[in-house]
Amino acid sequence: MAFELGHVGVERLELGRRTELVASTLQVEADALRAHLSHEVEGIRSLQVHVARPGESTRIACVKDVIEPRLKMRGGRIGEGRTHALANVAVVSCGQIVGFQEGLIDMSGPGAAHTPFSRLSLLVLEVDAAPELDAHRRERVVREAGLAAAAFLGRVGAGVEPDRIERVAPEETACGGDLPRVVYVAMLLSQGLLHDNWVEGRNAREGLPRSVNPAFLLDGGVVSGNCVSACDKNTTWHHQNDAVVRALLARHGSELDFEGVVLTNAPTRLAEKEASAHAAAALVSELGAHGAVLAKEGFGNPDADLMLLIRGLEGAGIRAVALTDEFAGADGASQSLADATPEADALVSVGNANARVVLPPVQRTLGPMESVPRLAGAFAESLRPDGGVEVELQTLLGSTNQIGFERLTCREV
Amino acid sequence: MSKEIERAGLPVAHVCSIVPISKTVGANRIVPSVAIPHPLGDPGKPPAEERALRRRLLETALRALATAVEKQTIFE
Amino acid sequence: MARKLRLVHYVNQFFGGFGGEEEADLPPRLEEGARGPGRLLETLAPDVEVWVTVVCGDNYAAQQPERAAEEICAALAAREKSRGERPDLLLAGPAFGAGRYGLACGAVCRGVRERLGIPALAGMHPDNPGADAHRREVVVVGTAADVMGMRDALEAMLRAGRKLLQGEALDPQRDGTLPQGRRRNVEAEKTGAERAVAMLLAKLRGEPFVTEYRLPVFDRVAPAPPLDDPASATIALVTSGGIVPRGNPDRIEAASASKFAAYSLQGLDGLTAQTHQTAHGGYDPTFANADPNRVLPVDEMRVLERAGRIGRLHERYYVTVGNGTSVEQARRFGREIAARLVADGVQAVILTST
Numbered sequence: 001m002a003f004e005l006g007h008v009g010v011e012r013l014e015l016g017r018r019t020e021l022v023a024s025t026l027q028v029e030a031d032a033l034r035a036h037l038s039h040e041v042e043g044i045r046s047l048q049v050h051v052a053r054p055g056e057s058t059r060i061a062c063v064k065d066v067i068e069p070r071l072k073m074r075g076g077r078i079g080e081g082r083t084h085a086l087a088n089v090a091v092v093s094c095g096q097i098v099g100f101q102e103g104l105i106d107m108s109g110p111g112a113a114h115t116p117f118s119r120l121s122l123l124v125l126e127v128d129a130a131p132e133l134d135a136h137r138r139e140r141v142v143r144e145a146g147l148a149a150a151a152f153l154g155r156v157g158a159g160v161e162p163d164r165i166e167r168v169a170p171e172e173t174a175c176g177g178d179l180p181r182v183v184y185v186a187m188l189l190s191q192g193l194l195h196d197n198w199v200e201g202r203n204a205r206e207g208l209p210r211s212v213n214p215a216f217l218l219d220g221g222v223v224s225g226n227c228v229s230a231c232d233k234n235t236t237w238h239h240q241n242d243a244v245v246r247a248l249l250a251r252h253g254s255e256l257d258f259e260g261v262v263l264t265n266a267p268t269r270l271a272e273k274e275a276s277a278h279a280a281a282a283l284v285s286e287l288g289a290h291g292a293v294l295a296k297e298g299f300g301n302p303d304a305d306l307m308l309l310i311r312g313l314e315g316a317g318i319r320a321v322a323l324t325d326e327f328a329g330a331d332g333a334s335q336s337l338a339d340a341t342p343e344a345d346a347l348v349s350v351g352n353a354n355a356r357v358v359l360p361p362v363q364r365t366l367g368p369m370e371s372v373p374r375l376a377g378a379f380a381e382s383l384r385p386d387g388g389v390e391v392e393l394q395t396l397l398g399s400t401n402q403i404g405f406e407r408l409t410c411r412e413v
Numbered sequence: 414m415s416k417e418i419e420r421a422g423l424p425v426a427h428v429c430s431i432v433p434i435s436k437t438v439g440a441n442r443i444v445p446s447v448a449i450p451h452p453l454g455d456p457g458k459p460p461a462e463e464r465a466l467r468r469r470l471l472e473t474a475l476r477a478l479a480t481a482v483e484k485q486t487i488f489e
Numbered sequence: 490m491a492r493k494l495r496l497v498h499y500v501n502q503f504f505g506g507f508g509g510e511e512e513a514d515l516p517p518r519l520e521e522g523a524r525g526p527g528r529l530l531e532t533l534a535p536d537v538e539v540w541v542t543v544v545c546g547d548n549y550a551a552q553q554p555e556r557a558a559e560e561i562c563a564a565l566a567a568r569e570k571s572r573g574e575r576p577d578l579l580l581a582g583p584a585f586g587a588g589r590y591g592l593a594c595g596a597v598c599r600g601v602r603e604r605l606g607i608p609a610l611a612g613m614h615p616d617n618p619g620a621d622a623h624r625r626e627v628v629v630v631g632t633a634a635d636v637m638g639m640r641d642a643l644e645a646m647l648r649a650g651r652k653l654l655q656g657e658a659l660d661p662q663r664d665g666t667l668p669q670g671r672r673r674n675v676e677a678e679k680t681g682a683e684r685a686v687a688m689l690l691a692k693l694r695g696e697p698f699v700t701e702y703r704l705p706v707f708d709r710v711a712p713a714p715p716l717d718d719p720a721s722a723t724i725a726l727v728t729s730g731g732i733v734p735r736g737n738p739d740r741i742e743a744a745s746a747s748k749f750a751a752y753s754l755q756g757l758d759g760l761t762a763q764t765h766q767t768a769h770g771g772y773d774p775t776f777a778n779a780d781p782n783r784v785l786p787v788d789e790m791r792v793l794e795r796a797g798r799i800g801r802l803h804e805r806y807y808v809t810v811g812n813g814t815s816v817e818q819a820r821r822f823g824r825e826i827a828a829r830l831v832a833d834g835v836q837a838v839i840l841t842s843t
Contacts, residue, residue, distance in 0.1 A: 135775060180693040182686075191449060195773055228771055229744060243682035255690060268449035268772075270432055291693045293685050300771060300812065301431045301449060308433070321689040323681050326702065332672035334817040339434045340704040346692050349701040350681045352672045354745060376744035376770045376812065392745060393674070404681025409701055411675050412668040413660055414729065414809075415840050416710040417823025421831050424713040429842040438816075440840075441712040449843050451776040452730070454783025467782065467789045471839070475719050475798065478837045482712045 002169035003215035004082040006073070006162030010089045013051050013121035021156040026089060028123060033152055037125075040148040043133050043141040048126040050366050052092075054119050055108050059359070059389070061367035062102040062375070063397050064093045064127075064142045065224050066117055066237040069153035072219075078200060079215035084157035090120045090237055091153065093146030094367040095127040096138075102375060103230020103397040104359075104389070111359045114399040116406070117237075124366050125149055143225055147236075168215040173253035181257045183289040184244050185280060185313075186217070186403075187296040187305060188234075189226045190265035195298075196225035197234075199263060209264035209280040211287065214249060217242045217261060226297060229376040231353045231393055231400040232325050234297045238398065243405045244293055244323075259287045266298070266305040273305050281312030294322035295403045299353070300338050307341040314343040321346040325400035326410055328352045330392070336410075350401065351408035353377070353394040361387030415440040426474035426488070428452055436485055442477040443487045446470060493538040494654075495574065497565065497607070498527040499581040499597050501590045505544030513589075515546030517561045519568060526583070530643050537647070540576050541568060543597070550593030557593065558600025565605060576607055578650050583612030583642040584619060586634040591619025598627045608653045612646045615667055624667040628653060631665050716837050725803035725835040727826060729811030729819075730784035730843040731769030732760065732777065741810055743770030749809035749822045751829070754802065759788030771812035772843050784841055803835050811842060 009024060016027035030049040038044055052058045068090050075081010094102065105117045112118035129141035188197040190204040197204040199222055212221065222239040245261070252258040264280035267273050284292055292313055296302050306322055313320045324347055326336030332352055354377075373382045377394025384390060393399045400408060415425045416439055427440040430452055435443045446452035453467045477488040502512040504525040523531050523539035531539060543561055550557040569575055579601050581594035591613040598609035610628040613620055620629050630649050632642035645665050652659055658673075659666045677684065684701075691698040716722050733741055739750045757764070760781035767777040767784065782788045790802045807826045811819065830838065 180690070182689065182693075191773060243680060244685065247680075247682040247686045251686060251690075256686075268430065269447070270430055270445065273431070291689045293689055295685075301434065304431045304433045319689065319692045321685050321692060323685050324702070326672055328672040329817050331817075333670060336672060336702060337704065338438070339431075342704075344704055345700055346688055346698065347700050347702045347704075348681050348685045348688060349672075351674045355674050374743060379742050379745070379747055380740050394744065402681075404683070404685055407677045407680055408674055409677040409681070409684075410672045411660075411662075411701075412703075413658070413666075413671050413673045414727065414819050414823035414826065416708075417820055418727070418827040418830065418838050418840070419713045420710050421824075421827035422713050423827065423830060423835065423838055424715055425838045425840050427840050427842065435842075439709045441710070446841070450773040451783040452841055452843055453786045453789075454776060454780060456776050456779070456783075463783075464789060467786050468792060471786055471789050471793060472798075474839045475793070478722075478724070478839075479716045479719050481715045484712070485709075 001080045002167060002172065003079050003219060005166040005168065005218055006082060006084040007087045007164045007166065008084055008157050008160050009087050009163040010121065013053065013089055013123060015049065015051055019156060021160060026086065026156065028153065033149060036152050037145050037148050041141060041144045043130045043137060044127060044145060045130045046128040047145070050124040052107050052122040052124055052366065054121065057363040058107040059362045059365045060092060060094060060105040060124055061365060061369045062094045062096060062371055063105055063230065064095065064102055064227060065146045066235040067091045067146050067150035068237050068240045069150045070220055071154035071157040078221045079213045079219045083219055084160065084162060086153060086157055088120055090117065090122055091146055091150040092117070092122045092124045093127055093142050094124065095129065095142050096368055096371060102227055103233070104395050105397050106359055109360050110357060111396055114393060114396040116398055123149065123153065126367055139225065147223065168218060168249065170214060170249065170252050170258050175253055175257035179255070179257040180290040181259045181288050182248060183259050183284045183287050183292045184248060184261045185264060185284060185292050185294045185309060186261060187264050187266055187294065187302065188222065189297045189302065191268050195228055198223040198225055204265045205267065209262055209276055209283055211283050212261050212263055214245045214258065214261055217245050228298050229353070229394050230397040231377065232298060232402050233397070234401065234403060235398065238401060238403055238405065243403050244295055248293070259289055266302045273308060277305060277308035277312050280309060281316055284313060284318055285316050289318050291319040294320055296324065297402060299325060299327055303337045303339040307339045307344060310344045311341050321348065323348045323350055323402045323404050325350045325402055326352045327354050330354050330356055348404065349410040350404060350406060351393065351399070352410050353392060353400045355393050356390060357393060359389040424478045426477040428470060428474055432487060439485070441482055441485050443485065444470060444474050444477055445487060445489060493536055494578065495540040495576045496537055497541055497543060497576045497579040498523065498530065498539045499543045499579060499594060500525055501593065502544060502546045505542060507544060513546045513548040515544065516549055517543060517545040517557055517564065519564050520544055526639060526643060529639065530647070533643055534647050545593065547589040547593060550596065551589035554593065554596030558596050561597055562600055562604045565601070578654060579607050579609035580646050580650060581609065581611040583632045583639065583646065584617060585632055585636060585638065586614045586617055588618045591617035592622060595619045595623025595627050599623065610646060610649055610653060612642045620667055625670045628659060629667045631667050719799055720797055721800040722836040723801045723803050723834060724799050724837045724839060725830055726785055726787070726790065726806040727838050728785050728806070728808050728841045730777065730841055731767045731810040732765055732781045732785040732808055733768045735764055735766050737766065737768045741768045741808070743768060743810060744812040746810040746814045749807055749826060751805045751807050753804060754787060754806055755804050757787060758791050760785060769810045769812055769843060784843060786841070803833065
């Protein structure tokens, strides 16, 4: 089952009188968007729509999710047929939910290097959910608003011929028997309000672990509902553009045989963690894997899930490499991970999230900046008198992403 | 924190859900609890049952505090 | 003309020209100008003058490093005062593979830096026992194992010393300094995903690879003796689950907590959604906010107290947020909380975590 992802390049994003793509400029009609969202999503009290472009002196606060606009052209199931994606553009949903999570995006300056979103044109939705709704409902309002907006934009991809078509059909490549068989194990948080993810519309607490095709991820099979610590939250955009999937596909047939993907979760109860890790390792084994790349989301207790997985895989003779960020303290002298196992001898570090950054004042801020001191990685004095912001990398969206999008790493000095 | 308090001579019963982490970090008396967001509770149970569950966990913690141990021990 | 860089050079009895093993008990002494390798040092760096050479016997220094460091600091301080001049930098060694000498170098660097505020670094072979003992606190430049590497060692020490004075960060790969156990963020050439795939291929092919993070071995503490009689004991509650009075009056952070707090439980039979909340950002807060006893079990502790199963629930509880809070920070909190608990006569602790 081949999957084709058609990339429709967008050079410029602006608000205007119609929603259309004309010669690489995507124009969005804000009122039509608002009407669409209030029709699709219950519980929006108010909504503001902004555009943020790369290089602008703009800071976006309390980001819930980032989504690439997509449109399924043909094919009934996720990961099959053809989907058009608007490239270089994304929808950003932000707003107050509970108040501890969400993160910052800086479109220029030192903070811009720490997020992939500073390189995209962003349609920013400031969503204000009806206050009488409980926290679970408010989260859903903001999440659904972002997804609905991305779908609304995605529709402009309907009549357009993509600039480039990415064909994802690993089964069509004949792999010599001497190529090592590799499986990608992607761990999704499944721990409750603001710590959930959605797989094919279903909460990741259920139905996992399961095997999927690589195209499942690239075709939007996973939607993010998680907001713990912006640095290593996997946004929907990260899942849609999964860097490990792309890296494995690039070497498929030449250096390795990319056998498939196992999606697993990170429950809150120990017995469930053990069960998931055990079942995931069994699935990897069933796929005949010689080796596995492991990615995760979050830190702390998910480190325990990671160690359980590594132990299970190595114990079954499957070599494992895992990506992880570190929480080594502001001075880097502290223990980086919450759990350990001797078999975890091949780790890729994507950086120490406790390192501090000072971000300069900007000309425009979007989202509730006054909530910044309460974000994970921020502190009471984070908002500086000169208008700048001092926070840990932890607060910058995607800065230590554990699917491995960034180049940041850690060395011992 | 558990180890530093114990270093000062006070026995500590660590009530937590993710026992492997507690074991790795080195707490000596470990009491496995219900789940991360509600270690001493279970919102899926009726209130009286939840209180009884909490009391049982605390009784186990007391037992841990009153038991001599030579190495890391899990009390259930 | 700018004045020369003023160096203090620490050497052992042999390099100081006093003799071999038979002089290993030599107490520390200051000698004018450069001695032994110090002369080569001045040749290598014409802008540097050895202001004073500190010579000490290896036994004297290694057996009582604290005392030796103290005496050396006192002597240097006196010389500063009488000359009205302050040295810029201390270089110790190079000690190459000599263990006692290496230990001495480390102790002297540490003492001089801490007591006199003079930047200091040592040179020795990475396998020198002094390296293992001191590299976390002292800048150590790695050298060859023996005196054949003298010139290279001195040049490396000088280079690192200049950077130290400039306040430039030192890097093991670039400057030859030994790793100090700190994690520093750097940009790699390739993305994490690419590096992960490359590392897996190497692992599968049996080719050498280097893990980017080596897991530590966590230290253990001896178990404290048990309570003789819980029914008469004062027991305190401590939590990393972030349960605080409603409104989080002391603003404990949702992650990377910079503080802990103590709150009173006097007159409280249990916690409620009106009186308390969680400040912890690392778990779904709805259950803890609805009933904080699920994380800090005050209600059932009171039941146990009334039933005489415990003597007393301590009137204060201690709280922080264990979300991305570093181990070092937690250790500090633990020590302070422990001190207060002991001072208050608490006999045992129930610590709850999420």
